[in-house]
Amino acid sequence: MRFISTILLTTILAAISASFLPWWIIAVAAFVVALLLPQKMGKAFLSGFLGIFIFWLSCSLYADIANQHILSGRMAQLFHLPGYGLFLIVAAAVGGIVGGFAAWGGAALRQ
Amino acid sequence: MRALIPVLITVALVYLLDRPIGSLPALGKLLDPVKGWAANAEPAGKDFSGNIVLPSLHAPVSVWYDEYMVPHIHAANEHDAYYVQGYIHAYFRLWQMDLQTRAAGGRVSEVIGEKALDFDRKQRRKGMVYGAERSLEVIEQDPRTKEMLDAYTAGVNEYIDKLEYRDYPLEYKLMDFAPEEWTNLKTSLLMKYMADDLTGYTEDIELSLLRDMLPPETFAMLYPGRDYSSTPVIPEGTHFDQALYKQAEVPAGDLWAHLTATDFEPAKESNEGKGSNNWAVSGVHTQSGAPILCDDPHLGLNLPSLWYQVQLQTPTMNVYGVSLPGAPGIVIGFNDSISWGFTNNYRDVKDFYAIDPAPGNKDAYLFDGKAVPYKERIERIAVKGKPIFIDTVNYTIHGPVMYDAHFKGPGGLKKPIALCWMGHKASNEMLALYMVNHAWNYMEFTDAIIHFQCPAQNMVYADCAGNIAMWGQGQFIDKWKDQGRYVMEGRDSSTLWGQPIPPQENPHALNPAQGFVSSANQTVTDSTYPYWYNGYFYQLRAWRLNELLSKVSNATVQDMMAIQQDVHSYLAEHTLPIMLRYVQANDKHIEELKKWDYNLNAESTVATVYQLWWYYLYKDMWKDMLAKDPVPLAPLPERTMELMIQSDSAIQYHLQPSLGKLAAVINMSYKEAQDSLSKLEKTNSLQWYKAKNTTIKHLAKLPAFSYEERKIGGWGNVLNAAKGDHGPSWRMVVQMTQGIEAYGIYPGGQSGNPGSKYYATFIDDWTNGKYHRLNFLKNSSQKDSSIKYTWTIQNK
Numbered sequence: 001m002r003f004i005s006t007i008l009l010t011t012i013l014a015a016i017s018a019s020f021l022p023w024w025i026i027a028v029a030a031f032v033v034a035l036l037l038p039q040k041m042g043k044a045f046l047s048g049f050l051g052i053f054i055f056w057l058s059c060s061l062y063a064d065i066a067n068q069h070i071l072s073g074r075m076a077q078l079f080h081l082p083g084y085g086l087f088l089i090v091a092a093a094v095g096g097i098v099g100g101f102a103a104w105g106g107a108a109l110r111q
Numbered sequence: 112m113r114a115l116i117p118v119l120i121t122v123a124l125v126y127l128l129d130r131p132i133g134s135l136p137a138l139g140k141l142l143d144p145v146k147g148w149a150a151n152a153e154p155a156g157k158d159f160s161g162n163i164v165l166p167s168l169h170a171p172v173s174v175w176y177d178e179y180m181v182p183h184i185h186a187a188n189e190h191d192a193y194y195v196q197g198y199i200h201a202y203f204r205l206w207q208m209d210l211q212t213r214a215a216g217g218r219v220s221e222v223i224g225e226k227a228l229d230f231d232r233k234q235r236r237k238g239m240v241y242g243a244e245r246s247l248e249v250i251e252q253d254p255r256t257k258e259m260l261d262a263y264t265a266g267v268n269e270y271i272d273k274l275e276y277r278d279y280p281l282e283y284k285l286m287d288f289a290p291e292e293w294t295n296l297k298t299s300l301l302m303k304y305m306a307d308d309l310t311g312y313t314e315d316i317e318l319s320l321l322r323d324m325l326p327p328e329t330f331a332m333l334y335p336g337r338d339y340s341s342t343p344v345i346p347e348g349t350h351f352d353q354a355l356y357k358q359a360e361v362p363a364g365d366l367w368a369h370l371t372a373t374d375f376e377p378a379k380e381s382n383e384g385k386g387s388n389n390w391a392v393s394g395v396h397t398q399s400g401a402p403i404l405c406d407d408p409h410l411g412l413n414l415p416s417l418w419y420q421v422q423l424q425t426p427t428m429n430v431y432g433v434s435l436p437g438a439p440g441i442v443i444g445f446n447d448s449i450s451w452g453f454t455n456n457y458r459d460v461k462d463f464y465a466i467d468p469a470p471g472n473k474d475a476y477l478f479d480g481k482a483v484p485y486k487e488r489i490e491r492i493a494v495k496g497k498p499i500f501i502d503t504v505n506y507t508i509h510g511p512v513m514y515d516a517h518f519k520g521p522g523g524l525k526k527p528i529a530l531c532w533m534g535h536k537a538s539n540e541m542l543a544l545y546m547v548n549h550a551w552n553y554m555e556f557t558d559a560i561i562h563f564q565c566p567a568q569n570m571v572y573a574d575c576a577g578n579i580a581m582w583g584q585g586q587f588i589d590k591w592k593d594q595g596r597y598v599m600e601g602r603d604s605s606t607l608w609g610q611p612i613p614p615q616e617n618p619h620a621l622n623p624a625q626g627f628v629s630s631a632n633q634t635v636t637d638s639t640y641p642y643w644y645n646g647y648f649y650q651l652r653a654w655r656l657n658e659l660l661s662k663v664s665n666a667t668v669q670d671m672m673a674i675q676q677d678v679h680s681y682l683a684e685h686t687l688p689i690m691l692r693y694v695q696a697n698d699k700h701i702e703e704l705k706k707w708d709y710n711l712n713a714e715s716t717v718a719t720v721y722q723l724w725w726y727y728l729y730k731d732m733w734k735d736m737l738a739k740d741p742v743p744l745a746p747l748p749e750r751t752m753e754l755m756i757q758s759d760s761a762i763q764y765h766l767q768p769s770l771g772k773l774a775a776v777i778n779m780s781y782k783e784a785q786d787s788l789s790k791l792e793k794t795n796s797l798q799w800y801k802a803k804n805t806t807i808k809h810l811a812k813l814p815a816f817s818y819e820e821r822k823i824g825g826w827g828n829v830l831n832a833a834k835g836d837h838g839p840s841w842r843m844v845v846q847m848t849q850g851i852e853a854y855g856i857y858p859g860g861q862s863g864n865p866g867s868k869y870y871a872t873f874i875d876d877w878t879n880g881k882y883h884r885l886n887f888l889k890n891s892s893q894k895d896s897s898i899k900y901t902w903t904i905q906n907k
Contacts, residue, residue, distance in 0.1 A: 023143035024125045031121070041117075060144035067152035071281075071866030075148055077815035078285075091142040098128070098139070101121040108114035 002037060003047055009033045010051025010099065015059070026052045030099035034106030041107045048103020053096030060088050131287045141284050146277035148284065151866040159900035167265055168194060168906035176900040177886045180861035180869045183422040183898075190262045192423050193439040195904065197266025197293075200419060204436035204863040205271070205290055206280035207415040210810055212297040212437060215304035216240050220500070221493040222288040228494060232518055235490040236504050238511045238535050239307065243299040245537040250299060256541045260295050263439035267293035281865055282811055301437040302541065306534040308410070309455045309566035312647055315463045316521050316528075317744035319370050319597040324740065332754075333746040336596065336645045340753070341634035342657040344456075344569050344583055345618040346625055354641035355613050359591040362605035368465030368526075368598040375522040375741040386649055387454035388656060388675070388830055389571040390629035391579040393622065394847075397666045401848045404573035405671050406443055406452025407839040409832045412807045414816060414871065416859025418442075418841050423548070424890055430548045431887045433841050433857065440544045443841060445853060445887070448551045449574040450845040454630045456567035456583050458646040460533035462594075462608075464509040464601030465526055476507055476527075477602045483508070509601050510535055522741035529601055531608060533586055538564035553578050553621065560584045561614040569630035575847045581628035582619040583635040587612045589642055596645045612642055627660045629653070631830075650749045651828040655681045668854060671844045676880045677830040683709040683721050686752050690724065693774035694781050700788070713800040713824040722799070722826065723787050727780035748828065799824060805833045807858050807874060809865070816865045821858075821878045831880075842882065850889070854882035 014029035030048035039047065064072045064084070072084035081087045128139030141147045159176055170187040172195050177183065182199050186192035200208060213219050217234030219227035234240075250256045271290050283289060322330055389406040397403050410417055418433035423441065432444015443452050469475035469482035476483055485505035492500040505512040507529045514520030515527040539562050546559030556572055560582060563570075567585020572578070588594075589610045599606040618636045620628055633653035635646070659674050691705060703717040711718045729748060737743035745751075755773070791797045800822045809816035825831030825838070832838055838858070846852040858877040862869035876883065886897050894901070 018143070018145045023139050023146065024129060027121050027125055041113075045117075056142075056144050060149045063144065063149040063152040063154075066154035066156070067866060068155040068868075070155065070868060070870075071148065071152040074815045074865050078813060091144070091148075094128070094138060094142050098121065098124050101117050101124060105114050105118035105121055108117055111113070 002039065003043055006033055006037050006039060006044070006047040006103075007051045007054065009037070010048060010103070011055045014052055014055045014099070018055075024098070026055070026095055027098050027102040030102040031106040034103035035110055038110050039107050041104050041111075044107030045100040045104040048106075049096040049100030051103070052099030053092045056095040057088060057092035060091060064088065136285045137287050140276075140287075146275075148281060148866075150277040151281040151284075151864055153862075153864060153867040155868045159902075161902060163902055163904045164907065165194070165198065165266075165269055165904055166906060167269065168904065171906060172904040174199070174902040174904065175888075175894060175898040176902075177897050178899055179420070179872065179883060179886075181420045181422065181886065183424065183886070183888050185424045187425070189425050189427065190258055192425050192428070193259050193262040194266035194269075196421060196423065196434065196439055197263035198270050199266075199421070200434070200436040201267045201270035201293070203861060204415055204419060206282040207810060207863050208267070208293075208297075208301075208437040209290060210282075211304060212300045215300040215307075216243065216297075217490070217492060221495060222286055224495040225497055228492065228500060231492050232490075232500075232502055233513075235492065235502060236511060236513045236518055237307065237311075237530065238504075238513075238532065239300065239303050240490075241488065241506075241511065242306075242532070242535045243296060243303045245535065246302065246539065247296055247299040249537045249539045250541055251295065253539060253542055255545055256539055259439050259545055260298055260541065263298065264293050264295050280863065285813075286811065298438050298541075301435060303534055305435070306566045309568075310460050310532070310534060313459070313461050313463070314647065314744055315461075315596065315598050316370065316524060317740075317742045319368065320740060320742060321744065322367075322597055323369055323371075325736075333750065335750065337634040337648055341637075341648070341650055342653055343637050344581060344630040344633060344635045344653075345620050345637075345640075346623045346628070347637045349618070349620045349623065349636075351618065351636075351640055352616065354616055356589045356610050356642075358641060358643055359589045359594070359609050361591040361593070364603060364605060366599055366603075366606050368600050370465075370524070370526065370598065372739070372741060374526045375524050386632045386652060386827060386832055388629075388631045388652060388832075389452040389454045389569065390627060390656065390660060391571050391573040391581075392660065392663055392666055392671070393579050393626040394577050396626045396664050397846070399667075399846060399848055401575070401846055402573035402577060402579045403666060403668060403671050404445075404450045404452060404571060404579070404845045404847065405675060405843065406454070406571065407675055407832075407842045408443065408453060408455075409827075409837055410840040412805070412833075412836055412838050412840065412858055414807055414809045414818070414859055414865075415863030416840070416857050418857045418859070419861065420855070420857075420885075422886075422888060424888070426890075428549050429890050431853070431885060432843075433855075436863075438541065440541065441548050442544060443843065444548075445845050445851055446548065446550070447575075447851070447890075449547075449553075449556055449572065450847060450851070450853075451547060451556065451573075452571045452843060453568040454571075455632055456569050456585055456635065456646075457632050457648050458567055458583070458585065458587060458635060458644050459595055460565060460567060460585065460587065462531045463513075463598045464507070464529045464531060464606065465598055466507055466509075466512055466529050467602045468527060476505075478508060479602070479604050485512070507601065508607070528598065531595075533565040533567075536564065536586065538562070538586065540564065552576065553580060556580075557582070557615075569632075569635070571628060571630065573845070573847050575849060575851075577847075578622055579628055580619065580621045581630060583617055584614070584619075585617070586614070587617070587642070587644065590644065592643050593645070594643075616642075625661065627663070629656050629660055631656050649747070649828070651681045652830055652832070655679060655830060668844050668846050668852065672842075672854070672880070672882060674830060675839070675842050675844070678711040678824040678826075680709050680711055680718075680721075680826070680829050682725070682748060682752055682828055683707075683711075686725065686755055687721060689755050690728065690777050690781075693777045695778055696781055711799055711824050711826050711829055713798070713822045715799045715824070716797040718799040718824075719791065719797050719802040720784070720788060722802070723784040724781055727783040728777060731776045731780045731783070803833075804835055805838060806836060807871075808836060818871060818874050821874070823878045823880075839877075842877070844882065851887050853885040853887055855885050856882050
C-alpha cells in the first residue's frame with residue numbers, strides 16, 4: 001500500500017511542480033517523497049522510478065495522442081528508434097531513472 | 112553516509128542531462144514532456160482562432176486563415192499590416208528566420224561551434240555584414256521602407272518577447288540556444304543572403320587559369336561566354352534605344368592577374384548555379400483572352416520552406432504571394448491589377464582583383480604606384496564553447512580582401528584577392544518590392560523595379576489591361592570588353608568599375624510581336640544590346656521553353672502548368688543520337704535508349720541510364736584538358752552538346768585527333784556507367800526518381816525532419832528542374848482575368864514546426880504536380896467557408 005501511495009505521491013508532486021519549475025524538479029519531488037515516507041532502498045528506487053515514469057509517460061501521451069503521433073514519430077527517427085511508442089517509453093525511462101536515484105538517496109538519508 | 116552515493120549519482124545525472132554533450136542535445140530539457148519536445152507537439156485539431164492584444168497597433172487587425180493556413184491580413188493601415196506580418200512570420204517560422212540570418216551574417220559558430228567557423232569567416236570576408244549595413248542606411252533613409260521595416264521588426268519582437276522555453280521552436284531545444292531580439296539589420300542581411308545566393312557564383316579564377324592555359328581560339332570556342340546561339344530573354348530584334356554612355360574602352364596596360372599552379376594549394380570546393388523559369392503569354396494566345404503569367408524560381412529545397420504565403424490588405428494595397436520569413440512585403444505574387452515573377456538574371460556583378468601588398472608594409476597595398484593603407488574591419492566571431500575568434504579583414508578601393516594566405520580561395524589560392532560585388536553597394540530592394548506590391552500598372556511597375564539593384568533578376572510582368580513585359584533588371588556597370596571576366600590586376604585605377612548603366616537602359620520588352628516573353632537564365636539579349644556584359648547563362652531550358660511557347664495558342668492555365676511540369680531533356684534529344692551512333696555495346700539498355708522519348712519521368716529507368724552515361728561522357732570529354740588545372744571548369748554541357756553536333760575540329764583540337772577519339776570517349780563512358788547502373792539495379796533504385804533522390808531537407812540537415820526520395824521527374828536542365836536538393840521552390844500560374852485566377856504551390860508547409868500538421872502540407876501535391884487555387888480575397892470580401900480560423904487582434 002505504501003509502495004503505491006509513494007508512487008502516486010511522487011507523480012502528483014512532480015506534476016504540480018514541473019509546470020512552473022525546471023525539469024529537474026522531478027528529482028527533488030522523488031527525493032522528498034522518499035524522505036517523508038520510509039521505505040527500503042530498493043523499493044524506494046522502484047517507486048521513484050515508476051512515479052516519474054508514469055508522470056512523463058502520461059504527460060507525453062496526452063500531447064502525443066492529440067498530435068496524432070506526428071512529432072513522436074519524428075523524434076523516434078531522430079533517436080534511431082523503430083517507432084513512436086518506444087520513443088515515449090525510452091524518454092519516460094530517462095525521467096524515471098533520475099527519479100529512481102533521487103528516491104534512493106532520500107530513503108538512504110532517512111535510514 | 113550511504114545516502115551519498117545515490118545523491119551524487121542523481122546530481123551527476125541531472126548535471127549531465129541539463130546540458131548538451133557532443134552532438135547530443137540537453138536530454139533532460141528536451142525529453143521533459145512539460146516544456147520539452149511534447150510542448151511542440153501541436154494538437155492536430157488545434158483551433159488557431161483567438162483574440163490577441165498587440166498594444167503597438169494603430170487600429171484593430173483581423174487575420175483570416177484558410178484551409179492551407181495561409182493568413183489573409185486585413186489592416187486599416189500599412190504600419191499594422193507589416194507589424195502583423197512580422198508577428199505571424201515569427202509565430203510560424205522563428206527558428207528559420209534566426210538561422211538564415213545567422214548564416215547570412217556569419218554567426219553560425221555561435222550556436223553550433225567551431226565546425227562552422229570557416230563558413231562564418233567566409234561570410235564575413237565576403238563583406239556580407241558590410242553590405243547589409245550599407246543597404247540598411249538607405250532603407251532607413253526612405254520613410255516608406257523605414258516605417259515598413261520598423262513595424263515588421265517590432266512585430267517580430269512582440270512575439271519573441273513573450274516566449275518562454277516551452278514555447279521555443281523545437282530546433283532551439285535540439286540545438287540548445289535561445290531566440291534573440293530581431294533587428295532591422297537582420298532583415299537587411301536576409302536580403303544580402305538572397306543576393307549572395309543568386310549572384311555569388313563566379314568563374315573568374317577558373318577562367319583566368321584557362322585563358323592562360325589554352326590557345327586563344329580554343330578558349331574562345333570552348334568558353335564563349337554569352338555569345339552563342341541563344342534564344343535570349345529579351346527577344347531577338349528588340350530595339351534598344353541609344354545608350355547614354357559609350358561602351359567603355361579597354362584600357363591599355365596589363366589588366367589581368369596571371370595565376371599559376373604555385374598560387375594554389377590542393378583543396379576542393381564545388382559550386383553550382385541556380386536556375387528558374389518564368390514567362391507570360393499574351394491574351395492573343397490564351398483561351399480567356401487575358402494574359403497568363405508563370406514563375407517557378409528554382410532554389411534550395413528546404414524545410415521550413417524559404418517561402419511563406421500571405422495576403423496583405425490595407426485601403427491602399429491588396430497583394431497576395433510568397434514572402435520571405437524575415438522580410439516584410441511580398442516577393443513574388445500579384446495584386447488586383449498586376450502580377451510579377453523572377454528568375455535569376457546571371458549577369459556577372461561580382462569581380463575579383465589581385466592585390467599587390469606594399470613592399471615592407473603589411474598594412475598597405477599598391478595602387479597607382481603608391482602604398483595605400485588598408486581600411487581594417489574587425490570581425491568578431493563568437494564560437495560556442497571557444498573564445499571569440501577575431502578576423503581582421505582588409506578593405507581596399509575594390510572591396511574586402513576575401514582570400515589570402517590566412518583564408519585560402521578556391522583550389523587553395525593563396526594570393527590576396529579583393530572582391531568587388533554589387534551586393535556591397537547600398538541599395539533598397541525592399542523599396543522596389545514595396546512599390547511593386549502597390550503598383551497598379553506598367554508605369555508604376557517600372558518605376559518600382561528601378562530600385563531593385565542586386566540580385567539582378569529577369570522580371571516578368573502581366574496585367575489585367577492585357578500587357579506582358581520582361582525586364583533584365585539590376586544595377587550594372589558600363590564595362591569594357593571582358594572586364595571582370597577574369598581576375599584583374601588591382602594595382603591600377605584603369606581596372607576599376609566605371610559608370611553605372613542608367614536603369615531605364617536595362618534590356619526590356621513590352622508586348623513583343625511573338626506574343627510571349629520568357630526567361631530561363633539564358634543569355635539576356637542578342638548582340639545588338641549596346642553595353643558589353645558577361646554572365647553565367649544556361650541555355651537548355653530556354654531552348655525547350657521557347658520551342659514550347661512558340662507553339663502555344665488558345666492556352667489555358669492547365670497548359671501552362673503542363674509546361675512547368677515538362678521533363679523533356681533537350682540535351683538528351685540532341686546528344687543521344689550521336690552517342691548511339693558510335694557506341695559499340697548492344698545490350699538491353701541500348702535497346703531501351705533507342706526507343707526512348709527523352710523524357711526524364713519519375714519512374715523511367717532508361718532516363719537513369721542516359722543521365723549516368725552523359726555524366727561520365729561529359730566528365731571524360733574534358734578530363735585530359737583539365738587534368739592539371741587546380742580549379743577545373745569544363746565548358747558548359749550545352750556548349751559540349753553543340754560541339755558534338757557540329758562534329759567539327761573543336762573537341763578533337765585539344766583532346767582528340769579525330770572523331771575516332773569521340774567514339775572512344777563515348778564507349779569508355781558507357782562502360783564506366785555500367786558499374787553505377789548495376790549497383791542501382793541491385794538496390795532496386797534504377798528508377799530515375801530513386802537514382803536522383805530529390806530531397807526536401809530540413810535546414811539543420813536532420814533526416815528525421817526531411818522528406819527524401821520524392822517521386823518526381825525532371826532535372827536541373829529540364830523545365831521541371833527538380834534536382835537532388837534544388838528545384839521549383841514556388842510554382843505559380845496567374846491568369847489576369849478580372850478578380851485574378853491564380854494557382855500556386857511550394858514544397859513545404861506554412862508551419863515551420865516539425866510537430867505541426869501544417870509542417871509539410873504541400874509536399875505530396877507539389878511532388879505530384881498538383882496546384883492549389885490561391886484564395887485571393889477582394890478588399891470588400893466577407894468571410895466565407897474557405898476561412899477556417901480567425902485572429903481578432905485588438906490594440907488595447
